[in-house]
Amino acid sequence: MTTIVQEAQSPAPSPFISLYILDASVIGGGILRWASSAEADGGNIRYEGVEYPPLNFAVEGFAWDGDTPPRPKITASIASDGGLPSRFLDLAIGFRGGQGALLYRIRTFARFLDGHEDAGTGIEFPRDLFIVDRILALTKSSIQWELISPLDLPHCSLPSRQALRDSCPWIYRHWNADSGQFEYVPAGSQGCPYTGEAYFTKNGEVTVVAANDVCGRRLSDCVLRYGSEPLPYGGFPGLKRGNI
Incomplete structure (x- = not known):
């Protein structure tokens, strides 16, 4: 690629x-x-x-x-x-x-x-x-x-959202049973950009059923979908556990 x-x-x-x-x-x-x-x-x-x-x-x-x-x-x-x-x-x-x-x-x-x-x-x-x-x-x-x-912006601190180590906040696509197609939130509006045809369950297991395609929001879920490509992961995996 x-x-x-x-x-x-x-x-x-x-x-x-x-x-x-x-x-x-x-x-x-x-x-x-x-x-x-x-x-x-x-x-x-x-x-x-x-x-x-x-x-x-x-x-x-x-x-x-x-x-x-x-x-x-x-x-x-x-x-x-x-x-x-x-x-x-x-x-x-x-x-x-x-x-x-x-x-x-x-x-x-x-x-x-x-x-x-x-x-x-x-x-x-x-x-x-x-x-x-x-x-x-x-x-x-x-x-x-x-x-x-x-x-x-005055008094602006980054990130301007909660920093979570093990959870991506982007909105993943949703299967619409009526239309038989996925519905997407644009990536620029907090939507996940994944549009691939490989499907995985919330637990990271391969599935052939599009309706069962659910992201578990872990970094590993992003790797499953993108492999070695740059990951659009929205979490902060570099954060240390415990108090900062």
Whole structure:
């Protein structure tokens, strides 16, 4: 299996892709998704079963400069009616300018997208997370937001969730008996990214019944599903037992 580093260092890597998730559900809005480009045939990009339509937008300032967390800026068109532009405008007007919404950036290569050579592997660079801080500019044609890193929040300590050594907090997929398919929570919204066809019970035993596929939330359960690949384990196996 080709890793993200191997693909990046390849003499002829597949096209680099950036996907974005703006999660405004934390402030009462919805979840918006878009991509930096479209498929070669003009269709929408799909990744891990989710569709990302192309959007006319620009980003800047994601790179870290020394010890200071970046404050990226994202500019999106709101000139057309309907679709993402209208939803951006609704967010700016109806939800405090979007302040507090979470922006996730997913970076990967075309070969790992749905419908491509290594589809379903979930191979990507570590996801970026930023928080919408304020609107810098709002005109009839565009909106520009400034983002901040969670590290910039006052009185913020990391991790901002309970650190458990032997339990992963990510939400594992659920088998829907009515549809005969798995239901997933997006990885950017605390969902486990596993989409494989190997099934294991809560006790780590192999099963051929999809409905019995349940994660025991241990590091060993992650290894069963991913093998030698980088593990998306959400626990903290490096913690020592007892008092810190």
